[in-house]
Amino acid sequence: MRRSLFVSILHDIQQVNEYFIQTRDAIGAPRLSGVQKMTAALRILQYGVLADAVDKYIRIGESTTIATLNFFTRSIVATYEAVYLRSPNxxxxxxxxxxxxxxxxxxxxxxxxxxxxxxxxxxxxxxxxxxxxxxxxxxxxxxxxxxxxxxxxxxxxxxxxxxxxxxxxxxxxxxxxxxxxxxxxxxxxxxxxxxxxxxxxxxxxxxxxxxxxxxxxxxxxxx
Incomplete structure (x- = not known):
């Protein structure tokens, strides 16, 4: 996937789901970024890897990866359904x-x-x-x-x-x-x-x- 397309999709889903916007924890340290979460979801969808397999590459735990995949697919549908995921009128x-x-x-x-x-x-x-x-x-x-x-x-x-x-x-x-x-x-x-x-x-x-x-x-x- 081209970098410009990746960034464009990430920007779009951030508008409908704050889960992909990077925040900070109680001590001010940055949490997982939207790039990490979206990359984890795409690797599972594209390569069919297990949820706990992306930890070595992206540093995301299994439970977080599963939640990320769920949020990502729902956000994609919510963002693009009206234009791309529909039958012809x-x-x-x-x-x-x-x-x-x-x-x-x-x-x-x-x-x-x-x-x-x-x-x-x-x-x-x-x-x-x-x-x-x-x-x-x-x-x-x-x-x-x-x-x-x-x-x-x-x-x-x-x-x-x-x-x-x-x-x-x-x-x-x-x-x-x-x-x-x-x-x-x-x-x-x-x-x-x-x-x-x-x-x-x-x-x-x-x-x-x-x-x-x-x-x-x-x-x-x-x-």
């Missing part, structure tokens, strides 16, 4: 459809897929449940990302033994659509008006109206 959907139309994909909202993240520190008791076709423990990330790297849907944490269909069944991606609360995505394709957008996906996904899959060997005009 009507204005966003209109912009997405316009961008896709310029690229020849009328009505497309994005590409849907899953990827596996290796879990090097997976406990032995959970290794079996998180091991799939990669033959090592992984955690699944389901995401929809725009061309400018706006991750407007991210569903993370499913065991690596699950396939993409099982992850989709547990994902909240289509929860608003099934309840009729999703923003309208009106478009006209082949003289037919559609009211919902679609996602590009690979062959494993189900034959739903909102999912368009590739045809590996098209034969004939109809196919």
């Amino acid at each position: 009507e204005v966003d959907v209109a912009r997405l459809l316009q961008e896709r139309e310029q690229r020849g994909f009328l009505g497309m909202l994005g590409s849907l897929d899953c990827m596996h993240w290796c879990w090097d520190k997976c406990p032995s008791a959970q290794a079996g449940a998180y091991t799939g076709h990669y033959h090592k423990p992984t955690v699944v990330l389901e995401a929809v990302v725009t061309y400018d790297l706006w991750i407007w849907h991210a569903f993370f944490g499913m065991p690596g033994s699950l396939n993409d269909i099982t992850v989709l069944d547990k994902s909240p991606l289509f929860s608003k659509l099934t309840r009729g609360r999703a923003p309208a995505a009106n478009c006209i394709i082949n003289n037919y008006e559609y009211t919902i957008g679609y996602y590009l996906a690979d062959g494993i996904y189900p034959r739903w109206a909102t999912i368009v899959k590739t045809i590996s060997q098209p034969q004939g005009a109809k196919r």
Whole structure:
């Protein structure tokens, strides 16, 4: 992470949580700084190290590290949820459809897929449940990302033994659509008006109206 980005995030979360502002104890000695606390939280999130492992590097005890991680994740959500951690609204959907139309994909909202993240520190008791076709423990990330790297849907944490269909069944991606609360995505394709957008996906996904899959060997005009 660039130093400028680190400092910017630290400044933002200090505005919503005084826990990351350095203070002094009863004798006037400085307590842990916000840089130390944020670094400890990031090392756990990025490398999956144990809470008591950061003490040697950052000089923070296990209990303090656990509290820091909890405060950090809550502060991130409170700070950035309204801008970055949300589903598209009507204005966003209109912009997405316009961008896709310029690229020849009328009505497309994005590409849907899953990827596996290796879990090097997976406990032995959970290794079996998180091991799939990669033959090592992984955690699944389901995401929809725009061309400018706006991750407007991210569903993370499913065991690596699950396939993409099982992850989709547990994902909240289509929860608003099934309840009729999703923003309208009106478009006209082949003289037919559609009211919902679609996602590009690979062959494993189900034959739903909102999912368009590739045809590996098209034969004939109809196919």
